[in-house]
Amino acid sequence: MHLFSKAHMAASSGIVGAAGPAASGFGLAAKHLRPGKVAIAFFGEGAMNQGMLLESLNLAVAWNLPVVFVCKDNAWAITTPSSSVTGGALLDRAASFGMPAVQAIEHKKLDHC
Numbered sequence: 001m002h003l004f005s006k007a008h009m010a011a012s013s014g015i016v017g018a019a020g021p022a023a024s025g026f027g028l029a030a031k032h033l034r035p036g037k038v039a040i041a042f043f044g045e046g047a048m049n050q051g052m053l054l055e056s057l058n059l060a061v062a063w064n065l066p067v068v069f070v071c072k073d074n075a076w077a078i079t080t081p082s083s084s085v086t087g088g089a090l091l092d093r094a095a096s097f098g099m100p101a102v103q104a105i106e107h108k109k110l111d112h113c
Contacts, residue, residue, distance in 0.1 A: 002014065009026055009029070009030075009034075009037075009039075011026070016043075016044075016046060016047050016050055016078075017043060017047035017050030017051075017052050017053035018052070019041040019042055019043045019047070019053075020041050020043065020047070020050075020052060020053035020054075020055075020056030020057065020069065021052050021053075021055075021056050022039075022041065023039040023040060023041030023056065023060075023067050023069070024039070024041075024056040024059050024060055024065060024067060025039075026039035026067075027039040027060060027065035027066050027067035028063065028065055030065075030066050031063075031064075031065055031066060037066065038066040038067065038068055039065070039066065039067045039068070040067070040068045040069075040070060041056070041067065041068070041069045041070065042070045042072070043069075043070070043071055043072070044071070044072050044073070044074065044076075044077065045071055045072070045073040045074070045075075045077065045082050045086065045090055046076070046077025046078060046080070046082060046085075046086075047071075048071060048086065048090050048093060049077070049085065049086055054093075056069075057069060057094060057097045057099065058097055060097075060099065061097045061098050061099050069094065069099075071090060071094075073090060091103055
């Protein structure tokens with residue numbers, strides 16, 4: 001689950017929230033070494049409770065890094081309903097750092113057995 005390609009400037013990790021620091025690092029490298037390129041982080045809404053992801057959002061804004069953060073909210077943080085462990089609205093959290101935050105697709109809650 002821990003993959004890295006220097007040639008493709010790509011990485012993945014099985015650690016919840018680890019996409020944020022990796023993307024911020026790639027964004028910093030892009031800013032200085034590859035102007036015009038952007039880094040993209042994909043993660044689930046459960047990662048929005050991880051300190052390292054929140055610090056990555058902060059640094060991306062503070063350092064004006066070319067990073068796009070993409071959060072998939074399926075209402076489940078692995079095996080825990082997100083609503084039982086997450087306070088506030090995710091969009092508001094991201095926007096509180098001063099970054100543009102939009103909801104691309106409305107979440108449709110599924111009935112679970």
